[in-house]
Amino acid sequence: MDFLIADTFTDALARLPAQEQKAVKMSAFDLQLDPSSPGLSFHRIDRSKDPNFWSVRVNLDIRIVVHKTEASLLLAYVDHHDRAYAWAERRRIETHPRTGAVQIVEVRERVEEISHALPAVEEPASPPTSTPLIFAGLTTDDLLSVGIPEDWIADARTATEDSFFALAPHLPAEAAEALLEFAATGILKKPTATQPADPFIHPDAQRRFRFVENQAELAAALDAPWDKWAVFLHPSQRTMVERSFSGPARVAGSAGTGKTVVALHRAARLAAGETDSRLLLTTFSRPLAASLERKLRVLAGPESGVVPRITVAPLREVASELFQLALGRKPHVVADDALRALLVRAAGTTASPAFVLSEWQHVVDAWQIDSLEAYAGVPRLGRRNRLGARQRERLWPVFEKVRASLSERGLTTWPAILAKVAGHHTAQTEKPFSHIIVDEAQDLGVPELRFLAAVAPSGGDALFFAGDSGQRIFQQPFSWRSLGIDVRGRSLTLSVNYRTSHQIRTAADRLLPTTVRDVDGVEEERRGTVSVFEGPIPAIELADGEEQEVARVATFIREAIAAGIVMSEIGVFVRSPAEMPRARRLIAAGDLRAYELSEQGEDAAGRLALGTMHQAKGLEFKAVVVMACDDEVLPLASRIQGVADEVELEDVYETERHLLYVACTRARDRLLVTGVQPGSEFLKDLATSRS
Structure with a gap:
């Protein structure tokens, strides 16, 4: 007899108090071990329209609703007696006559x-x-x-x-x-007709039912029933998890569509299928990597042999470790302020500081240019300034001086570290990883992609990327294909949003174009994205002063807590560290407990989260405040003042919009966006429907 659980059962289980959950889990284990045991008390639910619904007694008042046939036993629901019976009386389980x-x-x-x-x-x-x-x-x-x-x-x-x-x-x-x-x-996407021998293995059935093979699987499914993503997958997600690819592949989609879920499930599947696999699951920040590692442990289970085969770490930590293994020494990275000072001093009156800084970041250091000849031939995609031979000859000594200064001090840059490691492993037949999966891949730059291509083996399923071009906040666009990573024909855009309410998603989507197309022609269509639940309309409010804004935010948070949202499910974000003092004043004004997001990845422990918009990436909360969205803060005035050309100005505006989009879409149910009059110019788009 097949044993299954339904998502309606895990949802209902999560709503019960801890002691009642424990009793239900013990009864579930008993049902799996021997459903015919005399100790189990089955009662047919007579008023149900489905004759196969039975109740199983857990204690005096708790009942598990099961669907029992000769072929299967399904845990369908659990609750106190009257509510459990009422649920079953209003439902039936059947095979759809058309879809199967x-x-x-x-x-x-x-x-x-x-x-x-x-x-x-x-x-x-x-x-x-x-x-x-x-x-x-x-x-x-x-x-x-x-x-x-x-x-x-x-x-x-x-x-x-x-x-x-x-x-x-x-x-x-x-x-x-x-x-x-x-x-x-206006498009009705009809699924491909399929009539499997077992209707429970239909792709749409697998999004709500799961076969449970043994007690370990059941324990893993019931230990964290609130993490529904760990048990049930949408058919489009399952396709990307289970498919084998002949080359690099990418899953895309707007915020909340489950790209990270796909990355986690794919990592677990690949590691489980190969006992000698060495899989890297990586991203940009330490807090996000820590979140991925926690979720992976939930997904794989505490006793799983899968987790030791997977390295979960930020990309730069991986690069630093491989650098030490390859060269036998620890790299010392120059601080941003020190590098900026070196560039300005070396440039003198040769060119404007803004142009020199931009040229170093996006061209010379990114591509690791080491000679005038190489500088003359480097791609300048996205750079409006088309430098002639004489201009490059005049600029090159500036960059040579900076390189020499760094070398004298024993310092290096992250692009240089990535390039050194890539150079070492390009010549090696044995690679450090058998598979690499990257989350938040939209912010990969030239050095990172070269590094990943070098440390991954050739062939299928070696490289897999999850990302959303609408959340790109670091890198200028460039061609992945030019670096040997071609995802054309192996890219899928997810369109069902599980995390963000319809109201929050539609407001945030106004910040972005309806279609995002990368340099290689791979297109992400955003118009078809749908949210599966509703919520309150986001509030966008401008205050007359900072104190008024702080008071309004404190009220919003108290209202959220009164509505049952715990403090660890609330996030407060600002544009940059310069606005953090205003967020800290909020904590004092509202008599709240908080922790600040950092690379150390602190545990929430019943406190609300404070951080910058950059630190919000990959996180999610039931209620979110995005505050200090003032004029000259968003977009950040210092970034605008430092641009080198019109193309870079356009990119600054685009990535600043993306930042606000990222912060807003961390919210599941409630969103408040605030600033001081006159406020950011972006707030008008956030509040106004597209014509």
Whole structure:
């Protein structure tokens, strides 16, 4: 007999107190070991429309709802007696006649008994002409093809833009997502018809049901039921996790679509499939790497042999360690301020400091140019200044002086470290890693990509990237293909947003173009992205002064806590360290407890998080405040003053928009964006719908 768990069971389990969860888990283990044990008390739920629903007693009041057939036993739900029975009486589990996927279907007439949000279907009234039927052009066959249960067809036909979000939670996930995407784009994506021998292995069934082979798997699934991503995958995610690629591959998508989930599952799958694998899971920051490592341990389980095969570390830490192994010494990296001073001093009156700094960062150091001849032939993609031979001859001595000064002091730069390691491993047949997976890959630069290409083996499944071009905040665009990393034909954009409410996502999306296209022509379409839940409209407010702003933010946080959001689920972000004092004043004014995000990766421990927008990358919170969004803070005035040409100015504006987008999309349910009058020019876009 197959043993399965449903996402509705893990969701319900997570809502119970710890002691009740423990009792439920013990009963679940007993059910898996021997469902026919005399100690288990099964009772048929007579009022249910599904004859296969039974209850199993956990204690005096807690009941597990199971779906029992000759072939399978499914843990479907758990709650106190009356609520557990009510859940089962309003549902049935069946195979959809068109798609072939097993679904948990709400019984339409039973839903009417408990909700007045939905219209009656016996005599559907025509709504006013001012509220058009958004699915009026779809046929019954169209609606069935995307998995809508037959008894919900009439509701879909009469749905308006206002009523659809009341309808969507009652539909199976694949049906709600298909209709959401149709409402957003006008395109109904019909899945490929498939009728598997076992309807539980249909891709859409696997997003809500999981086969459990043994007690260790069940323990891993139940130990952290709130981490739904660790158990259930969307079909588009599963495709990228399980597919073998002939070369480098990339998963893209807007914030909250599950790119990191794909990266984690793919890492675990590759490591589990090869006992001698040496897999690197890497990203940019220490806090994000620490978060990845925690999630990997949840996914793999405490007793898994997978985790030791995976190195989880920030990219620069990996490069530093490989540098020491290859050259036998520790690199000493020049501080940013010291490097800037060297460049300005060496430049003198040859060129403006802004241009020299930019040319060093984006051309000379990035490409590790070591001669005038190499400087003459380096690609200048994205640089408006087309330097002639004489201009390069005049500039090259400046960069030679800087290189000599660094060498005399025993100092180096991160691009130089990456280049040294890449040069060493390019000639080696034995590579340090068998597979490399990169999260937040949109911020990889030329040195990082060269490094990754050198330390990864050739062949399929060696390199996998997860990233969103709309969140690029560090690097100027350049061609990956020119460096030998070509993801064309091996790139997929995810479009279902699980983390961010519809209201927050649509507001944040106004900061970005609807389509993002990289230098190699790989396109990310953002218009089809849909969120699977609703929430409050984001608040965007400008204060007359800093103290008024701080008071408003303190009120927002107290309201969030009163609504049941714990402090560790709240994040407060500012543009740069210069604005952090204002955020710290908030803590004192609101009598709050907080910790500041840092490279050390502190534990939240019941405190809210304070940090810069850069530190927000990859994190998520139920409530987020983005404060100090003032004029000349966003975009940052010092960045604008330091640009070398018009193209760089455009890039500064673009990456500053991306920063605000990143900060806003850390929020799941509640978002407050504040500043002091007149405020950042970007706030108008955030608050105004596109025409």
